[in-house]
Amino acid sequence: MSGSANRPVGRRAFVLAATAAGTALTVGTAHAAAFGYSDDGSNYVVDTGAQLVFKVSKSTGDLTSLVYRGTEYQGYGGMNSHIESGLGASTVGIKQSGSTILVSVTHGTLKHYYAARSGENNVYLWTDKADTSVSATRYIVRVKKGAFLNDEPDSYTYAPTTIEASDVFRKSDGQTRSKHYSKRRVMDYDYVGWSAGGVGLWIVRSNHEKASGGPFYRSLLRHQSADGGGLYEILYYGQNQTEAQRFGLQGPYVIAFTDGGAPSSALFPGTLTTPWADSLGIPGYVPASGRGKVAGVGISGRNTAHPYTVGLANSAAQYWGSARSSDGYFSVPGVLPGTYTLTVFKGELAVYTTSVSVSAGGTTTLNTIALPSSNDPANANAIWRIGDWNGTPGGFKNADLMTYAHPSDARAASWTGNVVIGGGGETAAFPCYLWKDVNSGLLVYFKLTAAQAAAAHTLRIGVTTAYANGRPQVTVNDSWTSAVPSPPTQPNTRSLTNGSYRGNNHTFTYSVPASAWKTDTSQYNVLRIDVVSGSGATGFLSAGTAIDALDLLM
Known part of the structure; x- marks a missing residue:
């Protein structure tokens, strides 16, 4: 070896x-x-x-x-x-x-x-x-x-x-x-x-x-x-x-x-x-014979455009394995005995959980896991959608660069700029991160049909992490403003400036009343997204958040 x-x-x-x-x-x-x-x-x-x-x-x-x-x-x-x-x-x-x-x-x-x-x-x-x-x-x-x-x-x-x-x-x-x-x-x-x-x-x-x-x-x-x-x-x-x-x-x-x-x-x-270490007497060492395996026949209901990962975790240990793209088959070997939460991730977004037990020397075999359609937010019918519900800011402006550069890097595209729905390229134009002190107040322009404007709709904004409790508050057409949402649990350290968008995925939902929409279908509705928080410093260390996807549901 x-x-x-x-x-x-x-x-x-x-x-x-x-x-x-x-x-x-x-x-x-x-x-x-x-x-x-x-x-x-x-x-x-x-x-x-x-x-x-x-x-x-x-x-x-x-x-x-x-x-x-x-x-x-x-x-x-x-x-x-x-x-x-x-x-x-x-x-x-x-x-x-x-x-x-x-x-x-x-x-x-x-x-x-x-x-x-x-x-x-x-x-x-x-x-x-x-x-x-x-x-x-x-x-x-x-x-x-x-x-x-x-x-x-x-x-x-x-x-x-x-x-x-x-x-x-x-x-x-x-x-x-x-x-x-x-x-x-x-x-x-x-x-x-x-x-x-x-x-x-x-x-x-x-x-x-x-x-x-x-x-x-x-x-x-x-x-x-x-x-x-x-x-x-x-x-x-x-x-x-x-x-x-x-x-x-x-x-x-x-x-x-x-x-x-x-x-x-x-x-x-x-x-x-x-195997040469089995007899060394290292306390806590568990040889291969003392470990088990979890295997799944497959995963149905997947969006095959995305990779799927199966994770096992409890307070003592964690493991993971990739699901096969053709049928979702997975195998996670070398697992310490115990009971684990099994999570299926679409990209990095959890779309299914269950419990599994592992025994020494045994294989826990699972029948095909059927993913409920409602567990994937991408399956909801939307009037418009920016980004892809996959638990990452992938596809948004500057997203790839931010895993290996500071937001102030000369290679970064402007963090400001508004977005118009319907022209194509909306995701690439929308910044992957929003900060209170940098690009808060971003505007999204979109039109509605008469029937759509006559009804209330749910607006969703998914985030992957936040810094200093940064979270989105929204205003529609300067006529309706949402309440300030409660901050979800997120890491309490720098993230957006040190190469990581990985926190706890969270979806904010806003119930927008019909009275907020423009009744003239030739006019654009204007959604303003502000980052709110009582914490943070200035610039790129002001309160901020990373975007997974946002959409307006039917």
Whole structure:
């Protein structure tokens, strides 16, 4: 299961190639002759017997050295690789079991493990967080200055001007950069890293069963600057969280070195098997034999223009799998025993839920799931509709750019501008985000027939998240104004400016009386959408919200 093979980059790979630095890196400690470990007084030194030697501090459990083919890659700014920003004083032990070496780290209630396999250029990691004594669940591999330089969205090497907090930057050409701009949801990538000069350095993510946020969660994955780089495995992070954090043993995730190609697919979540770890005695470790599977014959009532995902979640674990486009068949393996809420998502919009139970070694088989038509808001008859009910702002103006850029980015189209129904291109003209201080008061023009104008109608506005309780209040023809709606539960951190629209999908409904409409069918009705909130700052940090779809029902 070596990660050193030079494999072509796959379709789903998050491969971000870089230009090799012109300066040589520091050469690390000499490589031992064979697989094994030693003690240099301060660190346990592990030689995988391949081309990788790494060190773990005996006092803190930090990863203090990563030497691949004689070159040191670990460390920048005097900092090591570790959980969070470093655990501090910890109890660290090491043992060898045949062709596996396991380093164990204990810091209060948190336990962390590093494993090496003979002949592999990989480090396997597990993290067991039992409570909130450690604030988040993040491992960061700190990579030496100059090893991999690039100018990708999550790099700020060439972006010296800070425009928000201390982590969003602007280049001289107006493009923005931030470690938050990863572009990817969890389900979209298997690994993240860099390749340059015939060396690839990657983190292959775990299955995220103890993470929070589900398959569509977006978080920072890596960063790069002139001072060094970072690769992350983030299981719980303080931004854009829609769920409480989960506790318990998570892993393995893998630090993998290659000769420049992608890491072996045998290391990917859903593919990786670790029977060699079954006998290591890691507390909380559950082997394949102690897990079950959920499989569905199919899903009927789907809109085949959209992908469907099936998620399983309870307070202890989460899993997901894609439904087959032809018939909706799905399979979710490797599930810990328990009872889960099964959710079917159209895009990122929940359209069905049920309960399933999973037993060790068993397969829970479900008959065809029939999606009720009423569960999909797109099935309602509408006079007009802007956007697509799929739980994302996809298709709206600037929507794609906002997963890897700041709203002030020079590439963004104007956030202002009104929309006329019937001319075509309404969705592309409607901004994906609305802010109280930027484009509140947006106008939508539309005409009604005499019969339509004689009746009351329901207006719906779907949102995917909000910042500072931003929510839409509507006015029709300056003659009727809705009440201020209550704010739904949403993450309480930045989202719209750090690459994520993922919060809690919510639909606002407004009952517009017939008296609000224009009776002259040749005239346009005017809908004004204002963002209201008593919170927020100014500009792009004023109260705002992300749009999923809006429509006027028959």
